[in-house]
Structure formats: structure tokens, C-alpha cells
Amino acid sequence: MTRALTALAALGAGATLLLGACDRGAERSGGGKSITVVIAEYSKDHTKPFWQGLSEQYTKQGGVKVDLRIIDWNSIDQQVSTMIQSNQPPDVLNLNSFSSYAKDQLLYPADDVLSPKTRDDFIGAFARGGEYQGKLYGFPILSSARAFFYNKDLFARAGLAGPPKTWDEFAQAARKVQALGGGVIGYALPLGPEEAQAEWAIWMWNNGGDWKSGDAWAINSDKNVQTLRFLADLANRHRVTQINPGKTNRTDGAFQLFKDGKVGMVMGFSPLAAQLDTEKKVSYGVAEMPTALGQAVTLGVEDYLMAFKKPGNQDAVKRFLDLYYQPENIIRWITAEGFLPVTKSGLQPMSSNAKLKPYLDALPNARLAPTTDPAWDRVKLDVQQNIGLAVQPGGDPKQVLDQLQKNAVAAAGSR
Amino acid sequence: MLIAAVVVYPAVALSRASLSRYSITGLRQGSVGAANYARLLEQEALPTVVANTVLWVAAIVLVTVVVSLGLAQLLNEDFPGRRLVRWALIVPWAASVIVTSKLFVWIYDYYFGLLNHALLSLRLVAAPVDWLGNDATVMPAMIAVGIYVSLPFTTYVLLAGLSAIPGEVYEAARVDGASAWRAYRSVTLPLLRPALLVAVVLNVIYIFNSFPIVWTLNDRNPGFAHDTMITYMYKIAFKSSLRDIGLAAALGVVNVLVILLAVVLYLRTTSWREAEA
Structure with a gap:
């Protein structure tokens, strides 16, 4: 019985250890046949369906599979940190910060993974909000205003x-x-x-x-x-x-x-x-x-998409980002979630939405947090x-x- | 193999992390020796957090065991509807602790909460109380939830202990002219000792490691004034400006050692071996 108790105590201690070490999820390698895409859950109704649809479309086009993970805001920092700790970062990440990742040299700059057309479509203020040391690393995914x-x-x-x-x-x-x-x-x-x-x-x-x-x-x-x-x-x-x-x-x-x-x-x-x-x-x-x-x-709040540097994933990541930034895709999602556009091509169609008017009106006088x-x-x-x-x-x-x-x-x- | 996977691997990973330096992103930047442990001791919040943890564990375990003794005794008697009561007692245990915690957030709420509503109607308080915002009431409010979720398990452990006591010893006590209270003290409690020890040890470990109650009920409060060592560890890693995996891992190692030490000390002072005899 003494031994049993000691074992139980050890098990309890093991639980503490597990909490500390965090859960290491099984991951697939970035290069080759699949990419890992981590998206924050903006709403239960819209986030998952949209990204699932986009992933299927992407796989159909190039044969590369998408390991899609929708993570709620409360635990996304922790889960992303765990992925990086265990040396298994995602290929594409959606988050409200980017510059620490850029500083740690984990990211591709825009030149490497965005087509010029996509990059030129970003609204100026949001493109500047994604720059670290003069280069664009945090690609605007959507915006909102209070x-x-x-x-x-x-x-x-x-x-x-x-x-x-x-x-x-x-x-x-x-x-x-x-x-x-x-x-x-x-x-x-x-x-x-x-x-x-x-x-x-x-x-x-x-x-x-x-x-x-x-x-x-x-x-x-x-x-x-x-x-x-x-x-x-x-x-x-x-x-x-x-x-x-x-x-x-x-x-x-x-x-x-x-x-x-x-x-x-x-x-x-x-x-x-x-x-x-x-x-x-x-x-x-x-x-x-x-x-x-x-x-x-x-x-104004700007959230980001980032592309992690991993051997052999550049092409696959680039095609995924270009697919998201096609006007019909990005506009469809931002509209569904009720947020504001980050692209010039998104401003025009969305400004006709009466519900968004107070926020769009406020956007020119919106300031961003110093996320850079x-x-x-x-x-x-x-x-x-x-x-x-x-x-x-x-x-x-x-x-x-x-x-x-x-x-x-x-x-x-x-x- | 299982023990290696479940206990040894995380222990090694945690110890290694506690000796490393990490960037805010989680990127490992090399080894720092024991520097994280030294920095842990410099944290201003540490004494408060340790005191909170002691109070959290001691209060919950003590009250839970005392109340469970009574409940177990009650459930050991034969009365109509006993089966129903036994089932009802399982509910707080079966429900997820996070769901229970969220429920209590609403019960304690200053504006909408049932508790204030009830106390006001009974005229027990003159004005509503902000249970989770008032520094004096946060910890007691959390401890109450901790007791609530610990009662079922503890009661069942003790109930199992009670039902293992043979009826003859009570008959013998009655023949010797012992009062009911005397019989309880001299017969029931000593024979219940193994069950009591198990209940206390498991509760100490469980309550010490409990995360969801403090995390959920305390999420509105700034700083670390009401954190335990477990929630403090999480905040160091992800929610405070420290955002330091290495420092959090160091606290994780300390937590494991503290709980092991506490259990060993407890078993020693209660002279576990004698109880077995």
C-alpha cells in the first residue's frame, strides 16, 4: 500500500510535469506533401468553414495537403509557443503579433512568398503596420476598428x-x-x-x-x-x-x-x-x-498572416497565400466575420454595407498599436x-x- | 515503458527547459544553467503566490475531509432515498471543472449573480458583494468551489472505508457500554485511518495541481495577488510581460518537488506504516 501511494504521488507529480512541458501535438513536416496552417478562431460559425473550404480548393489545385488547425484566442499563444519550442513551427500562422517572430528570423519576408500584385493591393497603413526593420513580414489578414x-x-x-x-x-x-x-x-x-x-x-x-x-x-x-x-x-x-x-x-x-x-x-x-x-x-x-x-x-486593430521559413515549403506557402488574397476569397471571409478590409480591392465592395459604415468612416482616423x-x-x-x-x-x-x-x-x- | 513515457520524459523535458533561455516566441536560445531558478527567487510576487497556495491547499483539504466524514457517515446509514442522494453527490464530480467554474462565475456575479440575489432577499447582506472583485473575498470564493468539487470523491473514499468496517466491532463497543460519540472516536476513526490518509494525500495533490478554478474565477483580476503556484507558472509562461518558458519551467520543477516533499512529510508524520498494522 505504501508503494501504491508513492506511485500515486509520482503520478500526481507527473501531471504537474505534463502541464509544464505542455502538450506536444503530433506534427507533420513542412516540406513536400503537406503544410500546417494555424488560424485563430474569430467566430464559431464562420472561421472553420471558410478555411476548410479554402484548404480543399488549395489541395485540389496543387495536390499539397493542408493540416488546418483552428485555435481559440485563449490558447493560441501557448500552442504556437509549444510548436516552436518543439522545433515544429506551422507553415502559415494567423496571429495579432508578428514582430517577435520576425526578430527571431523565423519568417519569410513578403518578397519571398507574395506576388507583387497581392503586395500592392494592401492598404498603405496596414502594410506599414506589418513591417519589421523596413521589410514586410506581417501580412494583414483583416482589420477592425472600435x-x-x-x-x-x-x-x-x-x-x-x-x-x-x-x-x-x-x-x-x-x-x-x-x-x-x-x-x-x-x-x-x-x-x-x-x-x-x-x-x-x-x-x-x-x-x-x-x-x-x-x-x-x-x-x-x-x-x-x-x-x-x-x-x-x-x-x-x-x-x-x-x-x-x-x-x-x-x-x-x-x-x-x-x-x-x-x-x-x-x-x-x-x-x-x-x-x-x-x-x-x-x-x-x-x-x-x-x-x-x-x-x-x-x-484600429490589424491581425496578421505570417509564413515560417522551413526547408522546401516556400512554393507551397506562396500558393496558399496567393489563394487567400484573391479578392473573392478575402472579401468573402472578412464580410462573413463582420470585420474590415485590409486591401484596396476590398474597400470598394465593402463600403456599400450600411452596417460597416461607422467603422469604415472611423478607419482614416484609426491608429494601430505599436505591433511593429x-x-x-x-x-x-x-x-x-x-x-x-x-x-x-x-x-x-x-x-x-x-x-x-x-x-x-x-x-x-x-x- | 508506460512510466518512462508518462513520468520520465516530461520530467527530463521540463528540467531541460528550466535550464534554458527562450525567446518570447518559444525559440530556444541556449543554456543558462541555474539562472532561471535564481530569477525565480527574485520575483516580487513569489511570497504572495506561495502563501496563496498554502492557504488554497490547506483550507480546501481540511474542510473537504471534515465535511466528507459527516457526509460519508450519513450515506452509510440506511434511510429512504439513500440511493438518490448517493447519485446526486456524484454530479459535481461528473461535471467538468471548467464548466463548474464558469457556472460559479455567474453565481458570484455582482450584478446578475444568484448568490447576491439570495443573500439580499434573506437580508443577510445590506448591499451586493463583488465576490470575485473584492480582494478579501476572491480567495474564499475560489476555495468554496474547490471544496464543492472535491467533496464527492472524498466522500466516496471515506464511504468505502466505512463500509469495510465490520458490524461486530460496534456491537462489541455497545456491549462495553460506549456512547455513540465514544464509539465513533475509538472505533470508527482509527479503522478509517487508511481511507483518511488516501483521501488527504490524493486531495493535496489534486488541489495543489488544480488549474481551472483559480484560472476561471480569477481571470478578471490584474496582477498575481490571487494566483497559486500553478496559475502563476502559466502566467509567467504566457500571460505576463515575462513570457518566459524557462522561468516557468523552473517553477514547474519547484512545484513537483514541493508536492513530493509535502506528501512524503505528511506520510511520515502520520506514521503511515503503523496505520497499516
Whole structure:
């Protein structure tokens, strides 16, 4: 019995080991008869059918099989890291970052795997958003933009004529909606770890601050400290946000409250609009971000496709990418998922879609996160994990930003 | 062969990883000796995380075993509907822990949660509580879920132990004039000792290694204030600005050693061999 117990203890220990070592999936080699394509799951309904169809079409054309893996956003970083650790990277990868992979010299530059026609079709800003040291490594796969959502019924009850344009009007509107009582919340502010960097960036930019000043990180600039104090005051002084905004995530927190009709305002994007349209519970409007500047700024998000350098896979990868970037394919998918185009040939047909209009209108004034800097991959995680602490009762915005700045500078200097 | 594949290979892979330097992408960049272990000790969050882990394991195992003793005793008695209750007890065990955790996220929710609703209607609290956002209540809330999912297994282990005790020893105790409580203390508990040891050891390992409950209920909270060594390891590897496989692997090795040491120490202090005799 003693021995049995020891064996059981060892088995438990083995479980820990397994967790640490991660699951090493069986993989096929990149060259020759098959390629591995890893795609993030944007939606249950559309992602898999589209890529499966595309893979079948690809195999029919050239005989090369596709090992297609659709991975949810929560675990994709981990799974990709495991593939690379075990020296079995995918051939084509879809992710929201690329520059660390380029820095590690794992990727083909555009010249090697995209036809000139495909490359010239990218919208300029998105092509620049995929460059590392002057070369295009992160090929734009789709884009999205955030917009400001408000609850029309609550606004009417609070006597507000329309969405706020300035920060003063915003604070005023939040107070009036909150004053309706009965559990109604002025503004849902999600600064929990899920997507805090996005929420923060929008406020930061609309007060004239930025992540960087020139090439140097400037996270703790005076403007940014002022912005974070403004957000902390919304939570703790004016009390016009939901409880514990530093500990509220976007999807199951802020969006959920808005969908339930409890919230006056929230920063949303097209998938939220689609859910609201399906549920038909809330009458909402979509507007530009409130801003302290003359022109409202929003956050644009660009996701990427990357091609991994592996012996003998260049041709197969090139044909796969060219197939995806054929206008009828890329447009069909982006439309199905409700996102925004990244190609010039996609702008024209999609601009006729009325639902996309507010986001397409915002696109010229959208800014991207500094994804071209490999340090961003660490800075983003640091902001996600820590900025929420600043808006908790007793939190110190300046101290939190100082620490983020310090870590960003260190990350920029590290390998 | 099986042991080699299941235990030895991951152990070797993990140890090797803990001595290596990795890029953020997962690319191995050479060996660094014990540097990852040294850096682990420098992490500011480590003392908090260790304290959380001790509390997490101790509280869950202790409460689970005590409550399970009562439940097992109850289920060992004959009463109408016993079969139904025995089946009902399996439910929290049979459900996936992730699903259970998600369910509890909604039960604890500040705005929509059943718990606040119930407490408010019973006037046990004056205002709703943000169970998963309030630093004072997050850990107790997670521990409660940990107990909930551990009860069925523990109860069944103890129930098996109880039913293995022959009826004659109780008769003997009754003849000797022992009260029910006296009989429980002097007859049931000593004879239940092997089952108790198994329950405690397996629970300690299981709870220490438990990932989904803390991960799911704590996902909204910034920083590492409520993490255990297991979720901390995952965050080091993938979710914090460290994003360091080598450092996480070092913590993984430490985790294995800690759990082995804890189990060995426990078996020693409870003098396992005597219990067998």
C-alpha cells in the first residue's frame, strides 16, 4: 500500500510535469506533401468553414495537403509557443503579433512568398503596420476598428440629445445616466486583463498622449498620467462606472452589462453590434469616440498572416497565400466575420454595407498599436495585467504608469 | 515503458527547459544553467503566490475531509432515498471543472449573480458583494468551489472505508457500554485511518495541481495577488510581460518537488506504516 501511494504521488507529480512541458501535438513536416496552417478562431460559425473550404480548393489545385488547425484566442499563444519550442513551427500562422517572430528570423519576408500584385493591393497603413526593420513580414489578414456605443433609451430618459463629443460632455452624460438610479451605470469601463490595452489606448490617444514619443517609450507622459487620473476619477470620485472597473473584463463584463441594458455607454466593435442586433434587447447608437482633441481618434486593430521559413515549403506557402488574397476569397471571409478590409480591392465592395459604415468612416482616423516593435508583445501583457490597479480605490495612476514605462524600457533593451 | 513515457520524459523535458533561455516566441536560445531558478527567487510576487497556495491547499483539504466524514457517515446509514442522494453527490464530480467554474462565475456575479440575489432577499447582506472583485473575498470564493468539487470523491473514499468496517466491532463497543460519540472516536476513526490518509494525500495533490478554478474565477483580476503556484507558472509562461518558458519551467520543477516533499512529510508524520498494522 505504501508503494501504491508513492506511485500515486509520482503520478500526481507527473501531471504537474505534463502541464509544464505542455502538450506536444503530433506534427507533420513542412516540406513536400503537406503544410500546417494555424488560424485563430474569430467566430464559431464562420472561421472553420471558410478555411476548410479554402484548404480543399488549395489541395485540389496543387495536390499539397493542408493540416488546418483552428485555435481559440485563449490558447493560441501557448500552442504556437509549444510548436516552436518543439522545433515544429506551422507553415502559415494567423496571429495579432508578428514582430517577435520576425526578430527571431523565423519568417519569410513578403518578397519571398507574395506576388507583387497581392503586395500592392494592401492598404498603405496596414502594410506599414506589418513591417519589421523596413521589410514586410506581417501580412494583414483583416482589420477592425472600435466605436462608441450608447444606449438610446437610457439617453432619452436622462434627457440627453445625442452622444457626447468632448470629454466634458462625456462626463456629464455619464453622471446623468448614472443618476437615473435603479442600478443603471453611466459608463462601463473594462480595464481587467482581457483587453485593457485597447480601452486604455483609445482614452490615451483622445487626450493627445501616445505609447511612444519618436522611438522611445512614453507611457508615463504627463498627458497619460492626466488621462489615467480622469479614468480613476470616473470610477472612484464621480462613481459613474460599474463596480471595480480595474477588475472587469470586456466580453463577460462590460459588454454583458451593455447587452443587458444596464449601461449608458461602452466602447464596442462590430461583433458587439451583431450580438445586439440578434438579441434586439437594447436600442443603441454608434458614434465617434468622445475626445479632448479636435478630431476623435479610434483604435484600429490589424491581425496578421505570417509564413515560417522551413526547408522546401516556400512554393507551397506562396500558393496558399496567393489563394487567400484573391479578392473573392478575402472579401468573402472578412464580410462573413463582420470585420474590415485590409486591401484596396476590398474597400470598394465593402463600403456599400450600411452596417460597416461607422467603422469604415472611423478607419482614416484609426491608429494601430505599436505591433511593429517586438517589445510591444511584452508591453501589451504588462498593461493588461497592471493598468487596472490604477483605477481601483487607493490606486496610484502615476505610480502604475511609471512602473509600466520602466518595464517597457527594459523590454526594449532585452533580447 | 508506460512510466518512462508518462513520468520520465516530461520530467527530463521540463528540467531541460528550466535550464534554458527562450525567446518570447518559444525559440530556444541556449543554456543558462541555474539562472532561471535564481530569477525565480527574485520575483516580487513569489511570497504572495506561495502563501496563496498554502492557504488554497490547506483550507480546501481540511474542510473537504471534515465535511466528507459527516457526509460519508450519513450515506452509510440506511434511510429512504439513500440511493438518490448517493447519485446526486456524484454530479459535481461528473461535471467538468471548467464548466463548474464558469457556472460559479455567474453565481458570484455582482450584478446578475444568484448568490447576491439570495443573500439580499434573506437580508443577510445590506448591499451586493463583488465576490470575485473584492480582494478579501476572491480567495474564499475560489476555495468554496474547490471544496464543492472535491467533496464527492472524498466522500466516496471515506464511504468505502466505512463500509469495510465490520458490524461486530460496534456491537462489541455497545456491549462495553460506549456512547455513540465514544464509539465513533475509538472505533470508527482509527479503522478509517487508511481511507483518511488516501483521501488527504490524493486531495493535496489534486488541489495543489488544480488549474481551472483559480484560472476561471480569477481571470478578471490584474496582477498575481490571487494566483497559486500553478496559475502563476502559466502566467509567467504566457500571460505576463515575462513570457518566459524557462522561468516557468523552473517553477514547474519547484512545484513537483514541493508536492513530493509535502506528501512524503505528511506520510511520515502520520506514521503511515503503523496505520497499516
